[in-house]
Each structure stands twice: as structure tokens, then as C-alpha cells.
Amino acid sequence: MVVTGSSTVSSTTRTTPTTTRKSMPRFSAGNPDGHAPVPAAARAVDTSHPTRVIGNGTPGSCTSAAVVSAVAKGGIITFSCGPDPITITLNRTAKIRNATGPRIVLDGGGKVTLSGGGKRRILYMNTCDQAQGWTxxxxxxxxxxxxxxxxxxxVDGNATGETMEGGGGGAIFVRGGRFTVVNSRFLRNRCDGNGPDVGGAAIRVLSQYRGQPVYVVGSTFGGAPGRGGRCSNGGALSSIGVSWVVLNSIISHNSAIGHGANPARAGTPGGGSGGGIYTDGNTFTVRIAGTRITDNHANEGGGAVFFVSNDRTGTMSIERGSVLRRNPSDGFETRGYPGIFFLGSGSPRVSGSTVR
Known part of the structure; x- marks a missing residue:
């Protein structure tokens, strides 16, 4: 719907079609059996009064150019593309300008799929990229x-060949500020297939304000055979020095496809760790609650989760009915924690959950 008093962003000049009504399966995200409490900071934002609206009510008005323009202008952004689900294939990566906040919300209303077409990253935010403005x-x-x-x-985001900040983040790359994912799906995204630190077929995050966590709530990464992400490390999520809180989500059928581990063994390109989640750095935390992490695979370590706190201060917890199952690690994992490679403070804390 177009909201009175909001900006409507649309495009009428196109050389190639960027929208299609052939949609993904009916929208459903997250773990229906997950009941972990969601803190206020991690809940969906009220977008009933958006700053701007992409489209004018028709599928043809919801173009790549409209998305890129709206994201660059910032604010609370919604879509008006008609009553049916729609896929918008981006011809350019949508990039956030750092001075357009402080809050930027992109809300698809459960009807919008943003596609990289297998050719490009979908969304980019970097507070240290001078081209996006230093604030x-x-x-x-x-x-x-x-x-x-x-x-x-x-869907079909691809960061292969991206070199800024070490690459990775096939669907979304974030450095700095704050980042939250709510009720969203990430399907068939990818990034470089080799490298000791490159990662995050779906999402790559570097640094968050005052070490606060990235929240991932009620979301799905993969979810079925043929829908998962593939990258050297972190078939779904990847970060360096960043904390995560993953609530009531599904991470399944993702793969870490690199070879040679982290750091790379002599004579290898490196990578292959964290089939679902790859985390590295010093002091950080990973909390997994009400979440299913299943059927992921790592060529090296951590078919489900790879966690390395270099100064051994980092902590990890798995709680509130989480299930980690069938996450093979072809190279190595921590004894007693199938699918997990953990180097941190003590051992992973598992409460009311299944790891097998």
C-alpha cells in the first residue's frame, strides 16, 4: 500500500526486466517450534508509517533502480508491488549511505524477494567505506x-570476487553500526569458494557498536536441500570479532566448501570451516536459542559451528530447545560436541537442547 505523506520510489525506464511474479515458495521463515523470548531490541520495527515506499502498487514499478535508490536515501522503507509475491532482481548492489540513518529498515511484508541473479551481492553497509560517507x-x-x-x-546473492574488507557476504555485508535480521529467508547465496577467512554465503559482519550482538530472529538460512548457501567458510553466517544472538531460526543445508582450514595448511588455499556459522576473533559471544541447525557440512571443521576466540575469552551457549543434528565435519571438531569446533573460554554451554 502507498501511505499518504510517504515518498514513493519507482522507475519507469528499464532496458531489461528486473521483476517477475514467479515467486519463491509461500513465505514462511524461522523455526515454528522455537519459543525463545525475543528482547525488545530484536523485534520487528513498526513500519506502518514508512519514510518511503518502493513502487506504486504495480509489479512493474518495483524495479532494481527503485530498490537501489530507496536504500541509498535511507529511512523506513516498505514495498507496494501489488497483491502477489514478487522477485526483484538487482542490476546493482543496493548500498547504504552512512549519513541517511540513523535507523534504516527494509521491510518486504512477506511478499518481496530480492535476488542477486547469481551475479552480485544484494545489500551492503560499511561505516568505514569512504565512498559511502564517513560520519x-x-x-x-x-x-x-x-x-x-x-x-x-x-536469494541468489553472490559475492565471489569481492575484495573490499576481505569479501564474503553473498546476500548482505555489514561493517559497523548495528544490524538485525527478523523473519527473513536466505536461499542459494554464495561467496568465494576458497580462502582461510572469507565467509558468509548469506551474511558477513565485521564490528558492531560497542561489541553489541547481531540479532537473527525467526529467520531461515537454506531450510531444504538445494536452497542452502555455499562459501569457503560460513555457509550461512560469518564474522570476525562479532557477537551473535540467533533466536527461533533454522540454519540447514549450507556448506563450507574451502580446503585447507584456518589458517591454511601449506599448499592449500585454506577454508572449509563452519558449515552453518563461522566466527573468529577475540572476545565475542554466540548464543543460539530455540534454533535448529541441521544438515550442514564443512570440508574441514565445524559442520554446524566454527568458533575460535584467539585469546580464549569468547563464550558460546546453546539453549531453549535448540537442535544441532547431522552436521558432519570432514576434518575436525571438538570431542563431545558433534558438528562444533570450539576454542574459547571453557566449553560450549548446552542447556535443554540437543547436540548430536
Whole structure:
């Protein structure tokens, strides 16, 4: 719907079609059996009064150009593309301008799929990328922009060959500010197939304000055979020095396809760790609650989760009915924790959950 008083962003000049009514399967995201409480900071944002609306009520008005323009302008962004689900294939990566916040919300209403067409990353935010504008003298630790993506599907994103900040993040790359994912799906995304640190077929995150966590709530990464992500490391999520809280979500059928581990063994390109989640750094935490992590695979370590806290201060917890199952690690994992490779403070804390 178009909301009175909001901006409507559309495009009428196109050389190639960027929208299609052939949609993904009926929208459903997250673990229906997950009941972990969701803190206020991680809940969906009220978008009933958007700053701008992509489209004018017709599928043809919801173009790649309209998405890229709206994201660059920022604010609370919704879509008006007609009554049916729609896929918008981007001809360019949508990039956030750092001065357009402080809050940026992209809400697909459960009807919109953003596609990279197998050719490009879909969404990019980097507070330290001068091309997107510097807003502080401490870009690596600033409180804005605060990006939320909700009620969206991200499909066929591809960051292969991206070199900025080490690449990765086939669907979404974030450095700095704050980032939250709510009720969204990530399907068939990918990034470089080899490398000791490159990762995050769906999402790659570097640094968050004051070490606060990335929240992933009620979302699905893969979810069925043929829908998972593939990258050297982190078939779904990847980060360096970043904490995560993953609530009531599904991470399944993703793969870490690199070879040679992290750091790379002599004579190998490196990678292959964290079939579902890859985390590295010093002090950080990973909390998994009400979440199913199943049927992921790593050529090296951590078919489900690869967790390395270099100074051994990092912690990991698995709780509230989470299930980690059938996540083979071809190379190595931590004894007693199938599918997990953990180097941190003590051992992973497992409460009311299944790891097998």
C-alpha cells in the first residue's frame, strides 16, 4: 500500500526486466517450534508509517533502480508491488549511505524477494567505506546506521570476487553500526569458494557498536536441500570479532566448501570451516536459542559451528530447545560436541537442547 505523506520510489525506464511474479515458495521463515523470548531490541520495527515506499502498487514499478535508490536515501522503507509475491532482481548492489540513518529498515511484508541473479551481492553497509560517507572519526565503533531487514527473502546473492574488507557476504555485508535480521529467508547465496577467512554465503559482519550482538530472529538460512548457501567458510553466517544472538531460526543445508582450514595448511588455499556459522576473533559471544541447525557440512571443521576466540575469552551457549543434528565435519571438531569446533573460554554451554 502507498501511505499518504510517504515518498514513493519507482522507475519507469528499464532496458531489461528486473521483476517477475514467479515467486519463491509461500513465505514462511524461522523455526515454528522455537519459543525463545525475543528482547525488545530484536523485534520487528513498526513500519506502518514508512519514510518511503518502493513502487506504486504495480509489479512493474518495483524495479532494481527503485530498490537501489530507496536504500541509498535511507529511512523506513516498505514495498507496494501489488497483491502477489514478487522477485526483484538487482542490476546493482543496493548500498547504504552512512549519513541517511540513523535507523534504516527494509521491510518486504512477506511478499518481496530480492535476488542477486547469481551475479552480485544484494545489500551492503560499511561505516568505514569512504565512498559511502564517513560520519565519525571512529568508523569501526559507531552507533549508526542501525540497519534492520525484516519480512524479506534474499536469494541468489553472490559475492565471489569481492575484495573490499576481505569479501564474503553473498546476500548482505555489514561493517559497523548495528544490524538485525527478523523473519527473513536466505536461499542459494554464495561467496568465494576458497580462502582461510572469507565467509558468509548469506551474511558477513565485521564490528558492531560497542561489541553489541547481531540479532537473527525467526529467520531461515537454506531450510531444504538445494536452497542452502555455499562459501569457503560460513555457509550461512560469518564474522570476525562479532557477537551473535540467533533466536527461533533454522540454519540447514549450507556448506563450507574451502580446503585447507584456518589458517591454511601449506599448499592449500585454506577454508572449509563452519558449515552453518563461522566466527573468529577475540572476545565475542554466540548464543543460539530455540534454533535448529541441521544438515550442514564443512570440508574441514565445524559442520554446524566454527568458533575460535584467539585469546580464549569468547563464550558460546546453546539453549531453549535448540537442535544441532547431522552436521558432519570432514576434518575436525571438538570431542563431545558433534558438528562444533570450539576454542574459547571453557566449553560450549548446552542447556535443554540437543547436540548430536
Amino acid at each position: 565519525t572519526s571512529h568508523c569501526q565503533d559507531q552507533d549508526h546506521p542501525r540497519l534492520t531487514v525484516q519480512n524479506l527473502t534474499f
